[in-house]
Amino acid sequence: QVQLVQSGAEVKKPGASVRVSCKASGYTFTGYYIHWVRQAPGQGLEWMGWINPKSGDTNYAQKFQGRVTMTRDTSISAAYMELSRLTSDDTAVYYCMRVPCIITSCPPLNWFDPWGQGTLVTVSS
């Protein structure tokens, strides 16, 4: 079945960077946009951006421009989200998600299914 499996929890110091991975299985990885969203403790969902795994094209939310980098490795069907210059406000669970239809017939902005299980990133000195 279609599945996204994310890397494990991370603890980082302020000013550091973190990279979260999202490994896809059960479908053609290069055929579907991958998005990233985060959720601070007890808070709602905040969209960060998307990557086209086929071309590598990206689109980031303005809030994260200059601090986030989304990449992929098609040889192992994995997407990555790197966030730099971390502060305590970046403490959150980070999720990757897939859009429902193939890139050639699907806009990048869409609903999401499935979701990865989430990766907790804690920023603390």
Add this chain to the structure above:
Amino acid sequence: EIVLTQSPATLSLSPGERATLSCGASQTVSRNYLAWYQQKPGLAPRLLIYDVFSRATGIPDRFSGSGSGTDFTLTISRLEPEDFAVYYCQQYVNSPLTFGGGTKVEIK
């Protein structure tokens, strides 16, 4: 940016009761580009409804979506014990994608 406002923040109901959750948008959500998700503690959100009305695969028919323009509703016809959770709406009309702040459905 389209701001989504969900109400109420908390809904206290008993199993078997009907739940009505609202999602209001600051601008028209065209093409019915609105989805609903359910989230339980410690888990990722799960897709319930997309394109305002369409139930995702495996979602029971007690869940239904309605609305248009700027006002949308998720209805759970008869609450089951497993339905007590937080619910989020999401628009995908334009960037940035945005989510509502959530409605928590709790046991009364």
